[in-house]
């Protein structure tokens with residue numbers, strides 16, 4: 067049966083579906099009619115193969131405790147091998163109900179209350195939340211925006227912070243949300259070697275691995291044999307196939323001792339099996355979703371190019387009041403509004419109340435995100451175009 071869900075231009079009404087993105091604006095203090103571009107899910111229906119696999123499973127009618135075996139692993143591993151050239155072993159796999167959940171488990175497993183955990187802000191804000199909410203401290207090796215309009219890592223600061231703050235755990239965002247970088251082999255090996263030498267465990271959050279538009283995604287643990295000893299590789303079909311509420315992620319932990327400690331935290335949290343619907347969706351997506359993925363990927367790539375051209379045409383040369391930072395990966399585009407001269411609060415006010423758009427304000431990703439906004443472009447092009455036009459109006463008027 068051919069793939070049915072290849073129309074990405076049509077708008078699917080998500081209102082009144084218990085949709086976090088569309089149905090909760092008012093409850094969160096925003097105007098009810100804002101157009102949302104914040105949370106990282108897509109306004110596209112997933113692959114019809116996933117829909118069909120779920121429908122078949124639902125028809126069975128019994129939803130008792132469930133587990134999956136080698137076929138599931140082969141689907142996940144096959145995807146990793148075909149798309150990222152990395153072949154994990156079955157025993158490395160630990161399944162969790164989400165990547166953020168896995169980050170929290172890593173904090174508990176590998177650090178003590180009061181310890182510092184390293185991250186690279188501006189970064190996906192739950193990174194800091196799971197550190198602080200577990201009574202640990204956030205230390206940032208803050209990224210900087212270079213003259214080339216790309217973000218970079220400060221390696222000296224990275225090593226200094228590890229030594230000074232006695233860092234045992236580092237959260238790597240690979241590719242990086244929100245700055246859109248796909249880290250190069252050289253960058254990853256520079257920090258990887260420091261982590262090996264300084265005995266730092268690296269949690270590599272690779273949830274955006276399938277959205278690399280420039281460069282190449284490198285699975286951190288696949289770069290050097292010795293990285294397998296210090297790494298947790300966090301993957302999930304949730305971004306790639308729009309399955310966030312299915313609550314399934316696949317965490318690869320090659321080092322048996324790190325894996326044991328991690329599993330112990332899962333036990334302590336009372337997690338054993340996941341939902342059969344999530345597992346079914348994951349297996350179908352990775353084993354049958356290729357055509358859908360390729361079509362969705364091209365559409366999103368075109369949306370990114372569309373955004374880049376729009377910004378260049380309307381804010382280029384003359385004013386540079388809004389700039390799009392060089393975008394390599396993820397479907398979350400990072401816009402620099404500092405050239406408008408507007409204070410961050412005034413910028414938020416214009417975007418939310420005048421443009422009636424719900425983006426993610428840059429400052430929630432850390433102080434270094436002030437003056438930026440993140441926009442999710444995984445939506446029909448007509449909707450994206452409307453958002454960009456509204457931004458132009460409230461900035462230029």
Ligand SMILES: Cc1ncc(COP(=O)(O)O)c(C=O)c1O
Nearest residue numbers: 106164165166167190243271273
């Ligand atoms: C870098 C990163 N990690 C994790 C997540 C969320 O993962 P999950 O929903 O599996 O907890 C997101 C979602 O936006 C993300 O951008």
